[in-house]
Amino acid sequence: MEERIEISILLDFYGELLTDKQKNIMKMYYNEDLSLAEIAELNNISRQAIHDLIKRCYKQLLAYEEKLNLMKKSFEQKKIKNEILEELHKLNHQSEAVIDEQRIKKIEQLVKTAM
Amino acid sequence: MEERIEISILLDFYGELLTDKQKNIMKMYYNEDLSLAEIAELNNISRQAIHDLIKRCYKQLLAYEEKLNLMKKSFEQKKIKNEILEELHKLNHQSEAVIDEQRIKKIEQLVKTAM
The missing domain is CATH 1.10.287 (Helix Hairpins)
Structure with missing residues (x-):
């Protein structure tokens, strides 16, 4: 499955386990297709901080799926x-x-x- | 639903999100019906530490259910x-x-x- 679609689906299953801020930024990136720069500006955080948050949450979602297999x-x-x-x-x-x-x-x- | 049964079911759904140690102690208490003293001895930890761990995990399992509603x-x-x-x-x-x-x-x- 394409990574973007996979993460979008994992967000449906496990998004509630992220913080509101994490969930919103993940949705902006994976569902609404905004760029890192756009998300950084909207949230008043550095582009690097957004990049790190997305990477961390991405791993977190995969870890949840590995444990609970809800998507599978x-x-x-x-x-x-x-x-x-x-x-x-x-x-x-x-x-x-x-x-x-x-x-x-x-x-x-x-x-x-x-x- | 009786609390013991509810936690036992929640362990089936969310047990994988606990650490192995937490999961094992919760199963000893809620599934195998061991006493705090017995679990403490088996794990070489104080009775109080077992008590605190169970209380913490109990809250954690309820929090997962509140967010994901898998049992419901x-x-x-x-x-x-x-x-x-x-x-x-x-x-x-x-x-x-x-x-x-x-x-x-x-x-x-x-x-x-x-x-």
Whole structure:
């Protein structure tokens, strides 16, 4: 995954564990695409201080993901979610209008795995 | 929820954010039900130090939950999961052996809400 997108997603999961100031600056850089110079001016801090803060928070977010795996688990769950929705769609659109027990069992299994 | 059970669940969600030592002592106290004196002896630390560590980690776990709500979200998801499984069961055991489109749509909606 592209680093910018990855950090943006990690911010959604772990942003609350940063301070408000850290979170805001990370969002300016990774979500709003502002430059270090622009963020420095907006926050009245040196460009170097912004650079260091971003680097530190970046490492912090990766460390949280390494420990809790919320992003990884969420991706895995999304994949199974799509599989479930597809199976439900097939259930609803199969040629014979009878209950497909096999498919229902499969959906049950997917739900149990994912949630 | 009883405090001991709540902390035990929070340890499952956020234990990795504690140090190994903190996590082990919290598990001894909340999961294995050892006394402060027993934990103190096993770890070669004073009873007071164990007491302080547990109190500090307890607050830390509550603070993580306040910020990330992983336990709360998990409980909500489990509730919807059970609802989905119940609907799938009904789908499979309804009196007429025809497709119940309404029920399938409802399950779809539940899956989309929960995941």
